[in-house]
Amino acid sequence: MMISEIDLHDNFIVTPKIIPDDRGYFLEAFSQREFQENFGHKLSVAQVNCSLSKRGTVRGMHAVALPGQARYVMCVQGAVTDIALDIRVGSPTFGRHQAVTLSAENRRALYLPEGMAHGFSPLTDEATVVYLCSAPWNPGAEFIINAADPELGLPWPEAGELLLSDKDRAAPSFREAREQGLLPDYAACREVYDSLAKSGEGAR
Numbered sequence: 408m409m410i411s412e413i414d415l416h417d418n419f420i421v422t423p424k425i426i427p428d429d430r431g432y433f434l435e436a437f438s439q440r441e442f443q444e445n446f447g448h449k450l451s452v453a454q455v456n457c458s459l460s461k462r463g464t465v466r467g468m469h470a471v472a473l474p475g476q477a478r479y480v481m482c483v484q485g486a487v488t489d490i491a492l493d494i495r496v497g498s499p500t501f502g503r504h505q506a507v508t509l510s511a512e513n514r515r516a517l518y519l520p521e522g523m524a525h526g527f528s529p530l531t532d533e534a535t536v537v538y539l540c541s542a543p544w545n546p547g548a549e550f551i552i553n554a555a556d557p558e559l560g561l562p563w564p565e566a567g568e569l570l571l572s573d574k575d576r577a578a579p580s581f582r583e584a585r586e587q588g589l590l591p592d593y594a595a596c597r598e599v600y601d602s603l604a605k606s607g608e609g610a611r
């Protein structure tokens with residue numbers, strides 16, 4: 408398993424070791440031991456989510472108010488463009504996004520700590536995404552940044568009309584979300600990371 412930071416602070420790509428044999432192959436999709444060795448703390452898993460999306464769908468950009476929710480995202484069928492957006496005000500990479508391809512072939516995972524916004528869209532006719540979450544679903548704490556915000560210019564795979572949920576379509580732009588005071592402060596995120604690290608759980 409290889410863990411490397413992407414261009415966004417505190418966000419990582421995890422590349423598992425694939426062990427082939429005559430039957431197919433084996434891999435450790437998540438290893439608490441390796442996670443802890445690399446991050447110095449555990450990922451506390453409160454929920455494992457799974458969604459299937461048709462081509463043209465965009466789910467995102469979803470965030471959870473602090474103490475937030477860290478996510479460890481994998482694609483187990485097909486392939487997706489998965490995007491992390493740094494909405495932590497004061498972060499060295501504030502306002503930047505990074506798109507990564509997660510697929511049933513490359514088997515990579517993307518780790519996003521608390522405070523990030525997240526979304527994805529299939530590169531194949533259908534894609535199934537499975538993700539570990541550090542906190543249970545709390546609809547009252549969710550907020551959304553519009554995935555089609557032209558100022559963000561997120562690189563979704565399909566041109567034209569995106570297949571969005573009603574709440575994603577109605578979501579404010581990044582600028583409006585900031586004006587509405589929705590975005591978390593980086594210093595507050597770091598406090599969450601530090602306290603979780605001290606307790607041995609959660610994000611770095």
Ligand SMILES: Cc1cn([C@H]2C[C@H](O)[C@@H](COP(=O)(O)OP(=O)(O)O[C@H]3O[C@@H](C)C(=O)[C@@H](O)[C@H]3O)O2)c(=O)[nH]c1=O
Pocket residue numbers: 456458466467469470478525526527543544572
């Ligand atoms: C997120 C979530 C939704 N639901 C329900 C609410 C609704 O009826 C149905 C679909 O919910 P949504 O439209 O919010 O699902 P979706 O748009 O797939 O939401 C997800 O998007 C990705 C990008 C994320 O990062 C996740 O954190 C989550 O926000 O499932 C749960 O029961 N538990 C959950 O944890």
